[in-house]
Amino acid sequence: MAVSTMLKRYSIDVILFEDREIGGLLNNAWRVENFPLLSPSSGEILCKKLKDHLSSHNVDVFNEHVVSVRDNMVITDRSEYSADRVILATGTRPRRLHDFEVSSNVVYEFRDLPADSKNIAVYGAGDMAFDSAIKARSRSMGVLQFCRGKHVRAIPALVSEARSSGVDFHSAEPIYHVKSENSKLVIETSSASYLVDGLLICIGRDARLPELDNCRYEIIGDARGEPFRQASIAVGDGVRTAMKIATEW
Ligand SMILES: Cc1cc2nc3c(=O)[nH]c(=O)nc-3n(C[C@H](O)[C@H](O)[C@H](O)COP(=O)(O)OP(=O)(O)OC[C@H]3O[C@@H](n4cnc5c(N)ncnc54)[C@H](O)[C@@H]3O)c2cc1C
Missing domain, CATH: 3.50.50.60 (FAD/NAD(P)-binding domain)
Known part of the structure; x- marks a missing residue:
């Protein structure tokens, strides 16, 4: 989400694939109290803000499941799309x-x-x-x-x-x-x-990624598989990655 809006600010075209709901796991949160600058809110309220933020930046959101990324083609359950760069923010799956x-x-x-x-x-x-x-x-x-x-x-x-x-x-x-x-x-x-x-x-979660073959990709957020999993870390990752891509463009 953060990476998409930041890339848009650099006038780079973005498609965001989301197979469920914008905000991902955060939709479940009872109360998020540690997101800098935002007053404590439920995950549902924060995810609504995220959706509004995406639409205010005109990010195209496709409700499709990405099956694999091969030779810079993103293959979803409905179609195929070519992409110069692929950013994976696919989070985790439960144990x-x-x-x-x-x-x-x-x-x-x-x-x-x-x-x-x-x-x-x-x-x-x-x-x-x-x-x-x-x-x-x-x-x-x-x-x-x-x-x-x-x-x-x-x-x-x-x-x-x-x-x-x-x-x-x-x-x-x-x-x-x-x-x-x-x-x-x-x-x-x-x-x-x-x-x-x-x-x-809720006995733990592991990083999940689609099949990847012969493509340039970045992994951000919980999908990196690190032990510290927080929404603000995922957002920071997204902003950093967008800026890195924009400077290489
Ligand atoms: C109950 C609960 C409370 C939490 N409370 C807090 C808190 O207070 N503060 C905080 O900072 N963090 C909190 N978190 C953690 C926070 O929700 C995560 O760290 C954050 O959502 C990670 O974002 P992400 O985008 O990396 O992954 P996710 O949120 O997992 O999002 C990944 C998204 O990608 C989609 N996706 C996955 N694979 C595919 C595919 N192949 N094709 C298309 N779409 C795909 C998924 O459906 C999902 O929507 C909480 C989490 C939970 C579960």
Whole structure:
């Protein structure tokens, strides 16, 4: 997004391919408090701002999935496009627990939870897990959060917010089985069984890229596969990369 608008400022033509929603993972965020110069806002509000920013710069957004980039041709699920340069901001994919995927109520992002969920379980103890648990509480859902071990990896501010918002946190209680029962889920852990409407699995994410062959490309944001993943880092990466390309043009 940032790279597209910055390239436009250099009068370089850009097509932005997005297979889901502008803003990517940020659409899930409960509250973003660390984006410099912006007051704390939900991820949804920030993503709306991003969309407005793109349209004010007349960036063409194509809702297509990029399958591969070969010989400087971008091949999507609908067509093929030639490009002098390709910038990959394809983010990450979740680490999956295939055995637990017993129904569509088992998801890896908050926005994919069943819309009418009243009680959910969250599996994981990183920032994404805690942020999602808090967001669910802010929507009056009951939240059980399970952590396999005793180690919590999230920032203290999120952990304390989760505690005060009423997230029912179960440390060192791994999930063993998930069963689908009458459109609900039965979660069996090392200690007990619980009935919930949805299960959100947040146990880590890995960089994802389309197939690449014989092309000039740059990788920005979470797709770089570095351990620190933040929206402001992705934006900074985008601005730097656009300026680098513009000076080489
Ligand atoms: C719950 C949650 C809370 C967060 N809170 C914060 C926070 O408070 N502050 C902060 O700075 N960061 C936060 N983050 C992290 C932040 O959302 C990410 O670091 C940021 O979104 C990374 O941006 P990105 O563009 O690199 O990747 P992504 O956001 O993953 O975006 C990649 C986009 O590319 C699309 N895509 C992928 N492959 C293809 C393809 N082949 N073809 C077409 N499109 C494709 C995807 O659909 C996606 O929309 C949070 C994340 C989560 C999940």
